[in-house]
Amino acid sequence: MSLRTPGRDARILLGITGAALLIVVVGAFFAPARVDSDATPSIDNSGSAGAKAAYTLLGQLGYHVQRFDEPAAALDRFPAEHTTLILAAAGAYDYRTDKDHFSDFLNRGGHILAAGSTSGPLLPGASQRAASRIYTSLCDAVPQGLSPQARAGHIQLPIEMSWDASDPGTIVDQACGSDPVVVHYPVQQGEAIWWSSPYPLSNRGLQNDANLRLLLAAVGQPGSTVLFDEYIHGAREDLWDTAAGTPVVPMGWQLAIVGLLLVLSFGRRNGPRRTPVRVQRTSPLEFAHSMGDLYRKAGAVTVATSAAERRLMHFLETQGGIPRVTLQGSPEAIAAAVAERFRAAPAGLAQDLASVRGAEQTSMSPQALSPKSALALVRRIDHHIAALSASITAGQPAAAHVKDSR
Template identity: 35%
Template sequence: MPSSLSSGDRKILLIAGAAFVILVVLGFLLAPTNNETSAASTYSVASEGAKAAFLLLQQTGYHVERWQRPVRELKSDKHTVLIIADPSAAANQQGKKAIDDFISGGGRLITNGMIGASVLPEDFSEYNALPHTPWSEFNALTPSAITRAAPKITLSPVAHWSQSSGILLYGNENESVAVRVPHGEGDAIWLASATPFTNAGIKETKNLEFLLAAIGDKQHTRILFDEYVHGYGEHSVPEKRHPIMTALLVQSVVLALAALFTFSRRSGPLRPLAMESRLAPLEFVETLGGLYRHAHAASVAVDVSYQRFQYWITRRLGLAANASPEDLTRAVSERWKWNDDKFAQTLHEAASARYRPDLPQKEETFRKKKLLRLCNLCIPTQ
């Protein structure tokens, strides 16, 4: 059975297939690996990831889980610690209220950075534009169970707590980088960065001791690492109806309809191309003639006819395009052996018509007919 694809269609199909293969290969080559993420995710083995802390707590007997649902579905519990490390986006009003209810109900929140501080009952965090060192050691500022277990910690001071509200845990004479904020029956611990949770930072001075002290009792505490803020987990129905998802669905429907319409047109019956009517060129000639007549440009019409005749005869005689009537008469007489006493006169009259803008229409018609007669006579002579 012969193929229904033409050579042009096959060429387009091959080009599209080659482009698709190239894009797939480039996608595999240029796609970032999972360990290149800069978020403190428990799935990441990069330096900034938090998989080491998660596995360490799991292997030492802590009840640790990954929370992969919206925070508004989290119930308040006095023995639950929620760790939101390096959140990628600020929570909406529903999320902030859910976190506030979680803390006031007796839970403990551990978070970091300015985005993490935005969900706290009070936010006095400020960004440090130029940290003096990537990592720095900070001593305890206030006696507490946490600072007694870890007299100092090491972290990156990308932010600081600008006021003395809450209980200042760690810092120096210039800035505070760790704060405990009591709220209701629970509290929140804010850090300038997630260094104590990261794979590279957990081994630094007293960071592990700080993490264990901040979590609390091993036997009764439930630890939740929030992975929903890093893009993991199931999304609820309202979030599946996000405007971006709606726009993607609309674009997919439009693309499918365009493909269906294109395929249906290409698969329809073939009809011969309609022949172009000869009336169009004739109408053009009549329109051009009417334009000359309306503008009283009889000399232009004669000049156009003479130039066409001159172009035709000089090409056949091998003369220059601007040959004079005398040169044309002499060449016709010598090469074609054709003598006509009125040949030179007709050429002179036609060539001089361009200099007569007041040329009468009757004389214009007469000269054009004489040129046509010469053309008809020259063809059989040649």
């Protein structure tokens, strides 16, 4: 069995597809390095602002690290007293429906690390405030007290917001001047931790030893569970939910439409071949209707009346034996010849012949025949021919067989 040689269209399609794949492969090798512009502290981000290094390192140090991409209500299935939830830079996240679940998690003994000014409002009793001054560079924070996060040493981080430490239950761990930047406070059986910025747990920030010690002090002892909340970054457990609001869905519809067009255009020309049905155009009735439509659109009523006159003249010459010279005379002379030959002339024959010749002379004038009048005239001419033909057959006068149809 021999393989079918691809047609011209198939070769063009394969050539375009091969060229596109070649461009993608060449671009993947020679394209410039990706610009490090993603500021999301996500575990999927390997850039300087990402948290992929922290996620990987904690797993290597014996922590049970998990990706959390579900609503806050799913925290109920985790043992709160041995779990730390990391909320790093919540971004455009509507926390109003989930804030109560975060509070319940803390009440059951959980730990929440909220890093960044957008994550602070997720904590119950949050009291963020603007910093006392503008910081143009990283701040070398000064430890406050002897808490585990204070013993981490002089950490470095950018100052986004400060914390109002007027609440006696709030413990300041690190401060930049008069601005608390690392604090923690109890919430019933749990503990809430706030950092001014997620920088200490970022890929770049972990290069500072003090920042690494700060992260380890916040998550507790190895063996506990650490959840990196990716739901606040837009990640969803369902792939379709993750793609919602992105150009992926419109692109999918566009690709589906393009594929359908390819199938309809290419597959139709390469399907089974069969002889097309040929419509016969030789029907006499169809021809008559077509010619009638053409004459009607052109307004050529004299064509029909002239044809009727020629049929009558042909009949009178061939069947009636009237000389052609006589037939070229006046309508009255023709009617007289018919009366002599057939012993009687059809009623109104002379008048109808005069009307036919008059219609030919006034075809382009306002007095031209209307289609309805022309039709009646043609019918009378045909009745005259029928009556004369019947008189020849029966040997009776023509007038006895003709009715004036006017």
